[in-house]
Every structure is written in structure tokens, then in C-alpha cells.
Amino acid sequence: MDKKLLTLVVPSYNEEEAIPLFYEEALRVEKELTDIDIEYLFVDDGSRDETMRVVKELNARDPRVHYVSFSRNFGKEAAIYAGLENAAGDYVAILDADLQDPPSLLPEMLEAVEKEGYDCVGSRRVTRKGEPPIRSFFARCFYKLMGKISSSEVVDGARDFQLMNRKVVNAILAMGEYNRFSKGIFGWVGFKKKWLEYENVERAAGETKWSFWKLFVYALDGIVAFSTAPLVIASFMGMLFCLIAFIAIIFIIIKTVIFGDPTSGWPSMVCIIMMVSGIQLLCIGILGQYLAKTYLETKKRPLYLVEEAVLAKDKDIK
Numbered sequence: 455m456d457k458k459l460l461t462l463v464v465p466s467y468n469e470e471e472a473i474p475l476f477y478e479e480a481l482r483v484e485k486e487l488t489d490i491d492i493e494y495l496f497v498d499d500g501s502r503d504e505t506m507r508v509v510k511e512l513n514a515r516d517p518r519v520h521y522v523s524f525s526r527n528f529g530k531e532a533a534i535y536a537g538l539e540n541a542a543g544d545y546v547a548i549l550d551a552d553l554q555d556p557p558s559l560l561p562e563m564l565e566a567v568e569k570e571g572y573d574c575v576g577s578r579r580v581t582r583k584g585e586p587p588i589r590s591f592f593a594r595c596f597y598k599l600m601g602k603i604s605s606s607e608v609v610d611g612a613r614d615f616q617l618m619n620r621k622v623v624n625a626i627l628a629m630g631e632y633n634r635f636s637k638g639i640f641g642w643v644g645f646k647k648k649w650l651e652y653e654n655v656e657r658a659a660g661e662t663k664w665s666f667w668k669l670f671v672y673a674l675d676g677i678v679a680f681s682t683a684p685l686v687i688a689s690f691m692g693m694l695f696c697l698i699a700f701i702a703i704i705f706i707i708i709k710t711v712i713f714g715d716p717t718s719g720w721p722s723m724v725c726i727i728m729m730v731s732g733i734q735l736l737c738i739g740i741l742g743q744y745l746a747k748t749y750l751e752t753k754k755r756p757l758y759l760v761e762e763a764v765l766a767k768d769k770d771i772k
């Protein structure tokens with residue numbers, strides 16, 4: 455019987471230091487994966503450092519190393535998509551280059567998919583050791599909120615690190631949306647999924663690409679992509695204010711009838727106008743967010759552009 459093929463997709467952005475460490479660790483883990491062939495697929499997300507040189511060196515040394523290189527930085531979500539699209543494997547695993555997704559979990563993941571009948575094995579960190587506390591706090595709030603308002607399951611601490619079979623890969627590829635929020639997409643597609651838990655591992659080399667601000671924008675994108683709950687705020691606020699206005703009108707009519715009409719109260723008027731117009735702007739802003747996303751989707755731009763690539767499928771043609 456032919457051996458199955460497992461593709462390791464590694465999104466890499468400025469990871470010249472981390473990639474050699476990753477490769478070494480992966481080779482070590484490979485010794486435990488005896489009855490499967492392995493393909494490495496590095497997706498260079500427009501790195502500005504020597505990432506590409508390092509990957510090409512690996513490619514020259516080890517023919518199982520393939521790569522796709524983007525024309526510029528398109529973001530990790532695009533890199534994941536490109537990886538899944540170009541992977542030749544029967545199974546595909548997505549791992550970060552910085553060893554924060556320990557390759558040592560791969561044998562266990564593979565066993566779950568091959569022997570226990572799961573389609574997909576995800577991983578979640580149960581600790582956030584080594585992360586700034588404020589970042590962990592906001593991350594927790596985000597997952598709680600998402601859990602309440604989103605149309606798909608987003609698990610707290612879930613990583614993009616996972617191993618899946620062809621069925622799941624194809625399902626994810628069928629979701630060609632431009633605004634990609636992988637954590638939501640992985641939940642949305644469903645299938646039988648097993649979760650592995652592990653303690654947070656700190657970055658092996660290089661530094662994180664995520665500033666607090668970038669994470670904040672990512673969280674907002676996630677909410678807009680997988681929930682329409684914020685749109686309800688406008689209707690809800692509208693109803694609430696109508697009700698308040700109605701009660702106030704009745705109150706004023708009764709007051710005028712009983713006590714006459716002494717003119718006063720412009721400060722309170724200013725406050726009310728400010729508040730109501732503020733809420734109106736907020737609601738227009740929320741609408742704008744959804745409209746902007748819709749606008750980008752309708753352009754149907756490609757998710758990424760390839761500068762150069764060496765892939766398994768090219769070799770088949772030759």
C-alpha cells in the first residue's frame with residue numbers, strides 16, 4: 455500500500471532565524487512518523503529579511519521542501535489559504551514557523567485522524583504564559599464575546615495549529631471570502647474535530663508580528679466577519695430612544711398642564727442632543743464597517759499574488 459502524504463504548511467513572515475530551528479525540530483519529530491511521507495510547504499508572506507534564501511537552501515538540500523513566495527505581505531490568513539491550496543498531501547497540518555505550535559504534537563494528531571476517525575485535530579493553549587497580562591485579558595474578553603454573538607464556534611485559546619484531512623481542506627478552500635478569519639472559518643466548516651490542549655510555548659527566535667493594535671483590528675474583523683449582532687445595536691437603540699422620548703413627552707405634557715410652562719433647561723437639551731447624535735454616529739459607523747467589508751468582497755480580488763513557487767504539482771508535470 456502506498457504511503458499517505460502529510461503536508462506541513464508553514465506561514466512565514468520574516469522568520470530567517472526561526473525556520474532552521476523549525477526544520478530541525480520537524481526532522482526530529484519525523485522519526486516518530488514512520489508510516490507517512492512528509493512534504494514541507496513554506497509560504498513566504500512577502501518577508502523582507504533572508505527568509506527566502508533560507509527556504510531555498512532547504513529546498514536545495516531536501517527535495518521534499520516546497521515553497522510559495524508572495525509578491526508582498528498579504529497576512530497570515532492569506533498565507534494559510536495559499537498553503538492549503540498548494541498542499542499535495544492527503545493530510546495537511548498548519549504550523550507557525552516560530553515553534554509556538556510544537557511539531558511534537560503531530561504524531562498524536564495524526565493518530566487521531568488516521569485511527570480514531572476524526573476529520574480534524576485542533577489545538578488550544580490552556581495557559582498564556584509569557585504573554586503581557588493585558589493582552590491575555592483582552593483576548594479572553596474577545597473569545598467570550600465571540601462565543602455569545604458569533605454564528606460559528608470560536609474556542610478560547612484555539613490556535614491556527616491543526617491537522618486535517620482532505621475533506622476539511624476542500625471545505626475550507628471552498629470558502630473563498632476575502633476577509634478571512636481562520637479561527638471562525640475552522641469552526642464554521644464543522645466536521646468531527648478533536649482538541650488537543652497544551653501549555654503555551656514561547657517563541658523560539660525572532661519576534662511576534664502582532665502589535666496590540668493589530669490584534670485589536672483582527673478582533674474587530676473577526677466580529678464583523680462572523681457575527682451580525684452589532685447591526686442589531688442600531689435597531690435596539692432606536693427602539694429604546696423612542697420609548698424614552700414617548701415617556702418624556704407624556705411627562706412634559708402633564709407637567710405643563712399642571713404647573714404651566716416656565717422656559718428653562720437648555721443644558722439638559724445639549725446633553726440629550728450630544729448623546730443621541732453620538733449614538734447615531736456610532737450606529738452609522740457600525741453599518742459602515744459591514745459595508746466596507748461587503749465592498750471589499752464584491753471586488754473579488756485574489757487573496758494573494760505569487761512571486762515564485764516550487765510546488766509538488768510542478769514536479770509531477772516535469
Ligand code: UDP
Nearest residue numbers: 465466467499529530533550551662663664
Ligand atoms: N505570519 C505571516 N504573515 C504575517 C504575520 C505572521 O505569515 O503577516 C506568520 C509568522 O511568520 C508565524 C505565524 O504567522 O509563523 C504566527 O505569527 P507570530 O508568531 O508573529 O504570531 P503570535 O504567535 O505572536 O500570535
Ligand code: MG
Nearest residue numbers: 550552554657
Ligand atoms: Mg508566534
